[in-house]
Amino acid sequence: MSSSSETGSQGSGFVKVLRILFDDFLQCYRSGPLLAWSLWWALATCGYFQVVNYAQALWENVRPSQEYEIYNGYVETLSTLLGALAALLVGCLPLSWTQWGELALCVLSLLMAVCVFVMDTVRNIWMCYASYIFFRATYMLLITMATYQIAASLSMQRYALVFGVNTFMALLLQSLLTVVVVDSVGLGLDVFTQFLIYGCYFAVISLVFLLAGVCKLASRRRCRQWEADSPEPDSPSTQDASSTR
Secondary structure: OHHHHHHHHHHHHHHHHHHHHHHHHHHHHOOHHHHHHHHHHHHHHHHHHHHHHHHHHHHHHHOOOOOOOOOHHHHHHHHHHHHHHHHHHHHHOOOOHHHHHHHHHHHHHHHHHHHHHHHHHOOOHHHHHHHHHHHHHHHHHHHHHHHHHHHHOOOHHHHHHHHHHHHHHHHHHHHHHHHHHHOOOOOOOOHHHHHHHHHHHHHHHHHHHHHHHHHHHHHHHHHHHHHHHOOOOOOHHHHHHHHHO
16 A cells, blocks of 8 residues: 555656656747757757768768878868867857848858858869868857857756757757668668758758848847837827826
8 A cells, every 4th residue: 555655656756756856948939049059959969960970971072081191080080179269259249149140140150051062062082171170160250159148048957958959859850860861770871961951951050040030130120120119109298298287
């Protein structure tokens, strides 16, 4: 009797915890800015992992290691250092991320798409190296700012929930993309076609945030116009004078 009551209380406690987590989840993602930065986090991290994981295979096709001297290790080191430098300097950018965040995500995501397209189409190892370095540095810059913007919108108790959900969605999308594009169960495409798809993927991300930025600016402009057109309320002195009459 006591064991069954303990089991029931544990089950009800677990359900209560799940309900609290779900309520916190809904409350967090009702925030428009947090939702936008989290969406970019999940989508861009998925694409970033794919590019980084298969860059070595692309370089091997562009410049086979058995025939030429390669510098892949140096490039990975340099891209990591420049990415860390970009993450440190992101706070020095003279940009209001709250106001222009979506358009900044659009422009820099487009730059990442261009880097991937260059790696795929130019077929020159030095251009591949340079594009890869710029790609990683741009991602490190943006992911640092995304982390800050998300954390600034949350209480400390919800950090693990939001960052955990964002990372889970990124890994889920990456798994789906790998199965569809890379794995033999799916399309099983060659590495050059894979990078063409990854470039288009980042271009779509850029387009999404271009539309979001334009809608945000249009909404802000309508609000300002409405405030300018709305009549100002009578001042207290005017109201007192009219009541005296």
